[in-house]
Amino acid sequence: MIRPNIVKKTFPSGFKAQVILKPGFNQRFFGIIVDFGSSDPQPVPGLAHFLEHKLFASQEGDLSLEFEKLGSDVNAFTSFNETMYYASGVKNVGPTIDLLFKLVGEPFFTKENVEQEIPIIQQELAMYQDEPDWVLGDSLLRAVYGDSNLAIDVAGTKESIASVTSGMLLATYEENYVAEKLSFVACGDFSENQVKTIMRQAKTLSETYFKPGKGAKRSKPLPFKAGQDLVLPSQGVPLFALEVSLPNFKKVLASQDLAQILLEIMLESKLGSMSTWFAGMRQKQLLNQPLQISVNTTRQGNYVMILGTSQDAEKVIAELKKQLQADQLFAGREMDGFFDLLKRSWLAQTIRGLDHLPAFSVELAEESLDGEDIFAMTKKIQAMSFADYQAFCLDLWQGCGISTAYLAQGQED
Known part of the structure; x- marks a missing residue:
């Protein structure tokens, strides 16, 4: 398997960046991944996923609309130990990267916008709970791992979602969205000058938005109950x-x-x-x-x-x-x-x-x-x-x- 040309850097803050060169591709992909997900320690189950939703909010409104204006698609996902925010498009490389860092690095949590999000995420969870395979998997994991975050749905529970506050979100964000737990990736057909520009931009933006530090400690493996x-x-x-x-x-x-x-x-x-x-x-x-x-x-x-x-x-x-x-x-x-x-x-x-x-x-x-x-x-x-x-x-x-x-x-x- 031929390894593509990949330019990597780790900045003094601990923030990491890499540019993957794919000659001949029109599409460009940009992402910021966070070393924090649904099964990691957090005040209530589902908070990592709630953060993923609310980081799209800004004082100007929904940031996904700003990506649309640039001709870029934007999305995010939360997994067990990671959350990733990403955008793709063909043009407007610099502005898209600027906006992606703003999305991840400039939280805007208010009492009102958090309360508005609660029923949206609860409805998302309810859609999964109607599926028989969800019922089976949820019951089995809870029997094995108890009421740990690993056993609970990525979105949390109806009760845990309802308990989220803006203060809780901000405290969890500040503890986990720190430079050493974050990594930026760009992938596409970039010239040598573009690679240098992207790296400079990533360094400047990471220093602007993310404080140095290692963040919360990683949790240890959980005990499990076999034979359920x-x-x-x-x-x-x-x-x-x-x-x-x-x-x-x-x-x-x-x-x-x-x-x-x-x-x-x-x-x-x-x-x-x-x-x-x-x-x-x-x-x-x-x-x-x-x-x-x-x-x-x-x-x-x-x-x-x-x-x-x-x-x-x-x-x-x-x-x-x-x-x-x-x-x-x-x-x-x-x-x-x-x-x-x-x-x-x-x-x-x-x-x-x-x-x-x-x-x-x-x-x-x-x-x-x-x-x-x-x-x-x-x-x-x-x-x-x-x-x-x-x-x-x-x-x-x-x-x-x-x-x-x-x-x-x-x-x-």
Whole structure:
């Protein structure tokens, strides 16, 4: 995989900036990522997400309208440990960067605009809560991780959202939106002079808007309750979920991203649509659709979530538990061949992703906070033998805890 030309700088304040050069692309992408998300410590659940919403407010009005005037699209997202604000367009590079820094660096919280936002975010949460998979995942994570921020929806709860005040927002912003926890990324076709100008602009704006400092301390991994098995009232679909808590990421591999990718490859090999196990489940008419498998890595805990539909969820869950025992993970002749096949598939997807400016920029922005390197990681995966891969995955799986939940058909609230 060919590494694009990337210019990086860390300024005296601790603020980081990088410009990713993509010759021949008309689109330009700009983002500021913050090392603070929904599962990090905060006064009430959902406050990081509430901040994401309210930073678009200014004394002049909604800043998204100002981006529109520049011909730029703007948006933001909050994840477990990060919040990112980003804009893309073709022209007006300087003004777009100015406005992006203003958005992130100039909070405008008032009693009135916070109160106006509360029902908007509550309605956003209510939309998710109507989905059966949300009900299942929320119940399962709360059973495993209690009432921690990791278990609670990114938006919080109806009650926590209602308790947010302008003072609470400002205090949390000042504690977390500091130079050393922030990173800027620009991606596109820029000349050498433009790169220098962007870097100067990022330095000046970061010094204008963000105070030096490390901000709040990072939280430690949470304890979890393994072996939770829930039966929930029907939501109209025969849905089930299986959660695997993984305490061993840091002990095995220095790279969280590499650990995540190796486990995704292993689980796809074992349970994916091309696996012998899935073919058997289809033949028994226990599964008709592939499982949804995600590996989630956070500071507070790492876990696998597996979702699926079946008219006999109990049987499928029992079969999944058998398959996910350490002595069964690499049973079967197909695993060696699947590793090579899925490794090539992952590499092809990664290479294609280089040309998707927003996704690639977000990936590198996240890496700037975590000290990861997708190009070094790719080389490691390419060179990794099946024996090494097997050993890593088995180590990562040690000490895991499996919990389950399903929606019981015929039982209503």
